[in-house]
Amino acid sequence: MRVPSAGVRRPNDRTSAATPSCHSDGSAPAAAPGSPVVALVGPPNSGKSTLFNAVTGGRRTVGNWPGTTVETGRAAWQLPDREVELLDLPGAYSLDAHSPDEQLTRDLLIDGPVVERPAVVVVVVDAAHLSRSLYLVAQLREVGQRLVVALTMGDVAEGRGIGVDSAVLAGQLGVPVVPLDPRRREGGRRLAATVSQALAGPARGPRAVGERDASDELAVADERFAWVEAAVGAATSSPAEPPTTFSDRLDRWLTARFVGPVAFLAVMWAVFEMTTAVAVPVQDLVGNFFAGPVTAAVETAFAGVGLGDSWVQMFVVDGLVAGVGMLLTFVPLMVIMFALLALLEDSGYLARAAVVTDRLMRAVGLPGKAFLPLVVGFGCNVPAISATRILPSARHRVMTALLVPFTSCSARLTVYVMVAATFFPRHAGTVVFGMYLLSIALIVVVGLGLRRTLWRAVGEEPLVLDLPPYQRPTLRLTASVTWLRVRGFLRTAGGIIVATVTVVWLLQAVPAQGGAAFGHVPPDDSLFAALARLVAPVFAPLGFGDWHTCSALVVGFVAKEAVITSWAQTYAAADPTAGQSPVELQGHLHAAFAASAGGATVAAVFAFLVFLLAYTPCVATVATQLREIGARWTAFGIALQVSLAWALGLAVFQVGRLLG
Amino acid sequence: MSSSPLRDVLAAFDAGARSRTEIGELTGLGRDSVDAAIGHLVRMGRLEARELSTGCPGGGCGSCASGVDGAPGCGASAPGPRRSGPVLVQLTVRR
Numbered sequence: 001m002r003v004p005s006a007g008v009r010r011p012n013d014r015t016s017a018a019t020p021s022c023h024s025d026g027s028a029p030a031a032a033p034g035s036p037v038v039a040l041v042g043p044p045n046s047g048k049s050t051l052f053n054a055v056t057g058g059r060r061t062v063g064n065w066p067g068t069t070v071e072t073g074r075a076a077w078q079l080p081d082r083e084v085e086l087l088d089l090p091g092a093y094s095l096d097a098h099s100p101d102e103q104l105t106r107d108l109l110i111d112g113p114v115v116e117r118p119a120v121v122v123v124v125v126d127a128a129h130l131s132r133s134l135y136l137v138a139q140l141r142e143v144g145q146r147l148v149v150a151l152t153m154g155d156v157a158e159g160r161g162i163g164v165d166s167a168v169l170a171g172q173l174g175v176p177v178v179p180l181d182p183r184r185r186e187g188g189r190r191l192a193a194t195v196s197q198a199l200a201g202p203a204r205g206p207r208a209v210g211e212r213d214a215s216d217e218l219a220v221a222d223e224r225f226a227w228v229e230a231a232v233g234a235a236t237s238s239p240a241e242p243p244t245t246f247s248d249r250l251d252r253w254l255t256a257r258f259v260g261p262v263a264f265l266a267v268m269w270a271v272f273e274m275t276t277a278v279a280v281p282v283q284d285l286v287g288n289f290f291a292g293p294v295t296a297a298v299e300t301a302f303a304g305v306g307l308g309d310s311w312v313q314m315f316v317v318d319g320l321v322a323g324v325g326m327l328l329t330f331v332p333l334m335v336i337m338f339a340l341l342a343l344l345e346d347s348g349y350l351a352r353a354a355v356v357t358d359r360l361m362r363a364v365g366l367p368g369k370a371f372l373p374l375v376v377g378f379g380c381n382v383p384a385i386s387a388t389r390i391l392p393s394a395r396h397r398v399m400t401a402l403l404v405p406f407t408s409c410s411a412r413l414t415v416y417v418m419v420a421a422t423f424f425p426r427h428a429g430t431v432v433f434g435m436y437l438l439s440i441a442l443i444v445v446v447g448l449g450l451r452r453t454l455w456r457a458v459g460e461e462p463l464v465l466d467l468p469p470y471q472r473p474t475l476r477l478t479a480s481v482t483w484l485r486v487r488g489f490l491r492t493a494g495g496i497i498v499a500t501v502t503v504v505w506l507l508q509a510v511p512a513q514g515g516a517a518f519g520h521v522p523p524d525d526s527l528f529a530a531l532a533r534l535v536a537p538v539f540a541p542l543g544f545g546d547w548h549t550c551s552a553l554v555v556g557f558v559a560k561e562a563v564i565t566s567w568a569q570t571y572a573a574a575d576p577t578a579g580q581s582p583v584e585l586q587g588h589l590h591a592a593f594a595a596s597a598g599g600a601t602v603a604a605v606f607a608f609l610v611f612l613l614a615y616t617p618c619v620a621t622v623a624t625q626l627r628e629i630g631a632r633w634t635a636f637g638i639a640l641q642v643s644l645a646w647a648l649g650l651a652v653f654q655v656g657r658l659l660g
Numbered sequence: 661m662s663s664s665p666l667r668d669v670l671a672a673f674d675a676g677a678r679s680r681t682e683i684g685e686l687t688g689l690g691r692d693s694v695d696a697a698i699g700h701l702v703r704m705g706r707l708e709a710r711e712l713s714t715g716c717p718g719g720g721c722g723s724c725a726s727g728v729d730g731a732p733g734c735g736a737s738a739p740g741p742r743r744s745g746p747v748l749v750q751l752t753v754r755r
Contacts, residue, residue, distance in 0.1 A: 093703065131696035210663075218666060221700060225665040229693060238690065255679075355678070 036084045038077065038195060041105055042124030043133050044091030047152035047182055049073075051124055052088040054182035055191065072104075079196040087118065093132065095139045110143050120146040120198050122191070127157040127164045127179075130232045131225075137173055138224035141207040146198045147175040150191055154179050161239040169235035174207060247469040251352065260356040267349070268436065271340045273429035279333035280421050280428065284583065286332060290325035291584075311509060311519030319505035320498065322572040323565030326585070327497055330414045330564075334489045335482060337413070342481040346473035360444070373400055374443060377407030378436075379485075381617045385624040401629045402637045403447050405617050408439035410489070411560035415612055418564055422586040423593075423605045435613055442614060446644070496620075500562045504528060504555060504569050523570060542611060542646070543597040543604030543653035548588075553611070559618045603656025607649040614645035665689055669697045670706065673753050698751060708752045 042048040056075035073088035090101035095110055097103040109117060121140060125133040140147055151166055170177040176194045180187020212223045253259050295317060302313040344350050354375055361374070377384030384404045388397045408416075416435050420428035507528035511521045523529060532551035539545045539553070548570045556563040571588045590601070597604030616622060616638050625634040662668050665687065672686040684694045701707040 093699065096703070129692050129696070131690070131693040132699060135696070135700065217704065218706065221704065222664040222666045225693075225697060225700070226663045228696075229662060229665055229689070232690075232693070358678070 032076070032083055035076070035082070036119035036199060037087055038084045038120045038122060039087045039089055039108065039118035040122050040124065041089045041092060041109070041136060042150075043093045043126065043129075043136065046091070046124045046126040046129075046133055048091060048124040049088060051150060051152065051180070051182040051188075051191075052086060054185050055188045056086055077192070079192045079199075081196050082199075084119070084195070084199075092136065094135050109140065109145070114144070117145065120148060120195050122148045122150050122195060124150045124152055125177075126153045127151050128153045128160060128162065130164065130236060131228055134173070134228040134231060135224055137175070138207075138227050141174060142209060144203045144205055146201070146203045148191070148194050148198055149173060149175055149177040150187075151177055151179040152182060154181065163237040165235050165237075169231060172231035172234050174204060245469065247348070250470060254349070254352045255355045257359070260352070261360065264353050264356045265437070267344065267353075269430070269433045271337065271344075272433045272436070274340060275333060275337045276417055276421065276429040276432060279330075279336050280417070280425075282332040283329045283421075286329040287326070287583070290321060290329070294325065295321055314509075314519055315502075315505050318572045319501050319569060322568045323501035323504070324494075324497060326568035327414070327561050327565050328490075330417070330561075331486065331489070333414070333417055334410070334486050337410070338485040339478060339482040342478045342485075343473045345481070346471070346477050348470040360440075361447075373404055374407055377404045377409065378439075379410055380488075381405055381407060381409050381621040382624050385621065385628055388628060398629045398633050399447070399450055401625055402450065402633065402640065403443050405621055405625075405637065405641055406439060406442040406446060406614065408436050408613055409560070409617060410485075411618065412612060414561055415556075415563045416609065419589075419605060419609060422589050423602070431609075435609060438610065439613055442644075446640070496559050497561055497565055500555060500558050501565050501569060504551075504566055507531065508569065528570070538646075539611075539649075540596070541653070542607045542649040543600060543657070544593060544608045544611075546592040546596040548592055549596065549608065553615070556612070557616055557619065559620070560612070563612070597653070597657075600653070600657040600660050603653045603660055606656060607653035610652050611645045611649035614641060614648055616641045662688065665693060665697050666701060666706075669694065669701065670753065673707075673751075702751070706753070 040048055040052055052073060052075070056077050072090065075086055075088075077084050077086040089105050089108065092099075092102040092105045095102060095106040097106050109121060123133075123137050123140065125137065137147065137149060149170070151164065151169070154164065157164055164179075166177040166179045176198065178187060178191045178194050180191055182188070207227070210223050210226070212219045214220060254263050298316055298321060299308065299313065302308050302310065302316070307313055341350070344353075357375060373384045373388045381404050384407065385401050388400045388404070412435075413432065416432045417428065420431040424431050508523060508526045509519045509521060510527040511518075512525055512527050512530035516522070516525060528551060529547050532547035532554065535554060536545045536547050536550045539550050544550070548567065551570060552563045552566040555566040567589070568585060571585055593604050593608075594601045622634060622638065625637060629637075668687040668689065669683055672683040675686055677683045677686050680691065680694050680698070683689070683698075684691055687694070689697065698707060702709045
């Protein structure tokens, strides 16, 4: 047994201490020495502390139980015929000792010697959650103990259409049941009288326990739950149809097998439409800001220090301002999209979207849990691959990590929006939405392919999604989540993209052949263009064999945002206005795709978008794959992504050209 | 009246129930009983409950701001320390 600390006597000698605890708030004396101890127990949020305060007048002594960090309260309680010490034990669902609180309650009530147990135990039972609350009663009824049930939350139960017959419940449980409402200070006297009667009478014998294997924890718990269910079934009346909540009514549609996916697609289409419709005009304004005041200020500053027209100025203006500045024009787009997604998440809708997605994954035979990292992948592939750790089997982890790169991350969104706004200005949102649909289709098809070839034995495991109720989104939370995500975008722009821009600029500044000075090379004669032309023939059958486009895709291997900065840089070197204004850059893209596609521009643009979606997302994703699934599977994944991207791009362009 | 409510709930998981409502339909248990049984199975370690966020709570790698103070904030560990509001709770059978 634990040894009580000085000044605190344990109450489990059935009589109370006269000395106040060192933790005492000093507002109340404990009960008189020799008073019986009554313990108050119950699950969290059952109204136990409210009842304690109501019957004792709120005067309590608070302190940690000796030898533990578990806080208990005690106070004198005046019954009709005597004073007792009421001990407020921590909230506990059971006596199974899953937590220190439950361990202490168990020690005091059933593990300690009978003579040291409280004289009476009052179990606070929530009438609105009877099944949850009565498990404790089932356990306490297995030992010889004086018990009284205090039935709280009757008004809440009534509001839900649940009627509780306390007399029947008392008969079923074999203990007195006192309905009361401690918040209104109703029923306290009845409880005091009932406890007084219990103290005067003998302890009731243990309940008859059904046949069960005492060593089988589940069987023991099941017998108790069955006993509880029998009591609840006999003592309660519920409406034939439980009252449906607002969330229930919405979920009936939003998670339905057919309507759910349609609603999900409609919501996501609306998100992309709103994003592009609002953001693209703002994007032009931001672009003009970089093209005008920012560029002018930088040029003036360099001229002021005698470095006008130097390679340093070119690096800053054609490299950093053009490349990073162009990427920053996407900040409004990211703000709007992240804010809309945060609103959906905060409202509780995205949880329903996860249910719909989960069903789709299962329908095509993918492991149920795998949809979670895949959903995360639509934000960023890197944490999504890390999230595969939640999958219990190595096969599941590898398979899902191979599928994640096909989820269309937000970095790819910037390129979709730029290309869609350039070539399909009136339908940009729909084109972007289509890319996300294609992403889902790719996951499904590649997943099925992998299952039918590499992982025929991958099985499903049970999974239940417990949905939160819908709620009104809060401005503070939406703004906070939006900022955190935009900050990540800005970090990328300020880190890896600046490094990429620098490397691209250096390659552009170096002449492929002699005859030009460093930093004064015509773009077509630069080392960058020469290297890009080496890979251009690979993309010629796909309709985008122009070296600017090919080099952007190669640079995009570092990070997808770099596709835009690369375009801005390579065109800015030849035409300074192109890198500093989205409108000017769009003109160059039109010309490049028209030339490389032999007139089949639309087919080439779609082939480019499909290739962009399917090929390796970024070096960070590759590094994470290496860490999570090893070099062999990472290499397999890259080969799969690049070859699939190329084949799909080829098919789209060739078929599009024939149709167009 | 079920004589083994907890085993019935576990069987409902195995039968493919996807929500508490479906568990209630398969077992014949009321909503409160299903909640109580799931809560108890989670405390027993027979079920695993994991809170999930479809997004990333903040800071960190790439353009999705996934980490918080250097710790990954992906769906596996969400909601992060700064997250509040509704989250998706996933329950799985622990084998």
